[in-house]
Amino acid sequence: MSDTLSKLTYQTFQQGKNYFGLAHKTLSSQLMNLIHPTLGQKTKPIPNEVLLKIHQRLSLLLETDWQDAQKGLYPTSLLFDNPWSDFFRYYPLVCLDIPQIWERAEQKKYQEFSQEVETDGYPSYYVQNFHHQSNGYLSDESANLYDLQVEILFSGTADPMRRRILAPLTQGLKAFESVPPKQIRVLDVACGTGRTLRMLRATLPQASLYGTDLSPAYLRKANQQLSQIKGELPQLLQANAEELPYLNDYFHAVTSVFLFHELPAKVRQTVIEQCFRVTKPGGVFVICDSIQLHDSPELAVTMESFPEIFHEPYYRDYTHDDLIERLEKAGFENIEVQVHFMSKYFIAHKPAEN
Ligand SMILES: C[S@@+](CC[C@H](N)C(=O)[O-])C[C@H]1O[C@@H](n2cnc3c(N)ncnc32)[C@H](O)[C@@H]1O
Structure with missing residues (x-):
């Protein structure tokens, strides 16, 4: 594939993840406002000039990601690495988990774990429903949903952000x-x-x-x-x-x-x-x-x-x-x-x- 074509494919791939994340968040927050209106009132709307800054930073991130692959820091194939089968398999479960997340958020239940989950022996700061996640970090279900939940949260930019450790790491290893x-x-x-x-x-x-x-x-x-x-x-x-x-x-x-x-x-x-x-x-x-x-x-x-x-x-x-x-x-x-x-x-x- 020519460089121009593969850059375009990368941009389209990222844009797809971006739209997917935004669509999911918009739909779920509209539903949340209907079912749990008090939860939506907790946050201030993001002003347009801030949205513009976020958009500019996002474009820069993707350009840097592309350039680092071009420099040979990592293979271009890494830019397209995505756990597709998990995404299709677990997306319905991510959606089904949302009502419990709202319920927990509304009731301010931050340490709610199923009985079968072992919470003994962990530091107390860790035994939490981080992101209101069901069973925090302590169940296989949570581990199955995590990557997809992070992808949605960051609208597909989690991996490009993780990859920014690779250039300084390689440099440090010199x-x-x-x-x-x-x-x-x-x-x-x-x-x-x-x-x-x-x-x-x-x-x-x-x-x-x-x-x-x-x-x-x-x-x-x-x-x-x-x-x-x-x-x-x-x-x-x-x-x-x-x-x-x-x-x-x-x-x-x-x-x-x-x-x-x-x-x-x-x-x-x-x-x-x-x-x-x-x-x-x-x-x-x-x-x-x-x-x-x-x-x-x-x-x-x-x-x-x-x-x-x-x-x-x-x-x-x-x-x-x-x-x-x-x-x-x-x-x-x-x-x-x-x-x-x-x-x-x-x-x-x-x-x-x-
Ligand atoms: C937000 S996740 C990040 C996971 C991963 N690095 C990533 O990029 O997705 C935070 C991770 O830190 C782990 N963690 C939190 N406190 C920890 C601790 N004291 N010791 C080891 N791991 C911890 C959690 O189990 C969880 O996997």
């Missing part, structure tokens, strides 16, 4: 150019259903990949999804990111996507310190998470609405938090910040040994 590619170790902390690990596998086909998450159900899903792709299966391990079960100085690079806004402030610091501990001297730690108020004040209205619509108990605190200070406190240096669409990236380096 510090280990003398190490054979097979001996490079990369850890994804809070890997969820494994979307980022898929991208890492496509970018670093020979590296040893590791993923850790607190949810056994999400790890089962990750294992199932990752078994279907070429290359060595990443080693997945259930663990609390506050106590990473790996040796000191073990990984050449560590990544974490969409975790920090779901942690209380103190835990954010502990997790950063753990990531520092397991990163090799000279290694890189790349965080992708939500934008914050000081880098994107023009989008404050969206940041204020987000925790109101979706149950995100630590999000507001996260949007004010100084992650650079936290990273420096842990020992990281040369911290670079990037913003792409609705996400922010912290690229932090562990000082090399002299």
